[in-house]
Amino acid sequence: MRHLSSCSCDRRDFLRSSVAGSLLMPGILQQLLAEDAKGSSDPLAPKEPHFAAKAKRVIFLFMTGGVSHVDTFDPKPRLSADVGKEVKLDHPEIKDRPGYERIFLKRPQWEFHKHGECGTEVSTLFPHVARHVDEIALIRSMHTDHSNHYNATLGMHTGSFNFARPSMGAWVSYGLGTENRNLPSFVVIAPAQTYAGTQVYASDFLPGAHQGTLVMPGSEPVANIKPRVAMSLQERELAALAEMNQRHRQSRMADPHLTARIRTFETAFGMQMAVPDVFDLNKESDATLALYGLERGSAKGFAWQCLAARRLIEQGVRFVELVDTGSSNNWDSHGDMMDHARLAKNVDQPIAGLLTDLRSRGLLDDTLVVWATEFGRTPFNNSADAKGREHHNWAFSTWMAGAGVKPGIVYGQTDEYGMRPAENPVHVNDFHATILHLMGLNHEKLTYRHSGRDYRLTDVAGKVVSDILV
Secondary structure: OOOOOOOOOOHHHHHHOHHHHHHOOHHHHHHHHHHHHHOOOOOOOOOOOOOOOOOOEEEEEEEOOOOOHHHOOOOOHHHHHOOOOEEOOOOHHHHOOOOOOOEEEOOOOOOEEEEOOOOEEEEOOOHHHHOOHHHEEEEEEEEOOOOOHHHHHHHHHHOOOOOOOOOHHHHHHHHHOOOOOOOOOEEEEOOOOOOOHHHHHOOOOOOHHHOOEEEOOOOOOOOOOOOOOOHHHHHHHHHHHHHHHHHHHHOOOOOHHHHHHHHHHHHHHHHHHHHHHHOOHHHOOHHHHHHHOOOOOOOOHHHHHHHHHHHHHHOOOOEEEEEEOOOOOOOOOOOOOOHHHHHHHHHHHHHHHHHHHHHHOOOOOOEEEEEEEOOEEOOEEOOOOOOOOOEEOOOEEEEEEEOOEOOOEEEOEEOOOOOOEEEOOEEHHHHHHHHHHHOOOOOOOOOEEEOOEEEOOOOOOOOOOHHHEO
16 A cells, blocks of 8 residues: 655645635636646646556666676576687677677676576575565566667666657656655666766656656755745745746746746655655664665665665655666676676665565555666676676566566576577567556557657557566
8 A cells, every 4th residue: 555645735735725825816726726636737647547557656776887697697507518618709799899809608607596486596696686586577588779888778768779868767757647746756866877877867858847856875865955944934935936937827828848847846845844754764663674784874875775765655656766886886897797796785685675675565566676787798708717798788687576577487588698589589668668568558658749759768669578467
């Protein structure tokens, strides 16, 4: 069951308050109340999905830098057996890359073991997540269109690999709105910007209200959230501003950007009360903090991000993305694959704790948890004893868990070395189509008219991966 904010100072309550009634002209007040009831003046008003949804909200876990599939979720015994073997790949990305005149197979550096009743194999890098394989649909046949971090990250978030487009969270917000008007519909928690920067949570040509709000772990997760004047004064200021905004809007043609801008001021007003409460993790029990591996009083690390995500979705936030950039760098392990050990340790227990916590609270039944990275890493290098691995967009692994997802399955497979999908390939467009489907949204119908054409998250491609759905 979703627990919405108990704060009474949302738009509707404010408009009905004596402050608004005394400061707004009666005609304007009645019009705003009528618009509010219909949701016509609010781009974030809750909307009905295209069909009955399995998931009501998404927590998107993004491991930036490129996680090695052959060292984590895609076991390749033949790769270990044939280590050092020279392979010939007739592909421009290999032939034209300096230093890759000859390439050799490189063995996985961690062992794989079967887990759960389903027997899914996971490497020793993720011992905590491995205990949840009976809840996970693991996709081993992902592939993407670009091997550069910027382009692949852009593609994973927007469906476009070369041009700025609205992010997935913005599309979900646009399609469904929010159920708590004192919090953004789309929140991104990240200690630092990832590749593609703000574009990973931008709304681009969608109304600005759907852009993700950046939260940075620390003592002040959202900057400038503490009010500098008394709440009563802010209420009077907002009432006067509402009157001026309404006059301004009535004198112009319908402008979604203006409506979004007005809505932003109202959201900011509500956030002053909602945000400090939702990010006060000291309200959690010692047992809950231990579940995530979070020390009381700490406001850093992926554990803080995961617990904050649970609290946000409890308060009605529609889409929460957690970006892991590592403690000092990210998963881009060119120089030494042993970096993966430190990075995995940082996220393994918090992710497992999140899944356990959601399940115990009954939230996993209607929350979709998605784990992804922008691409994998090469099963080869220019020498068999190279310490690192390079970018590999031909094949990698992702997984989903929760609402509407078949638990304990593996979908797709790569060839014997993990080079390319050998069965049931899943493109990023398919991945997005499936996530939208679970949210009750038809990816072909969720469109926005811009510059003379209808745009969508999946552009002109994408198909729902129905075999991983309940």
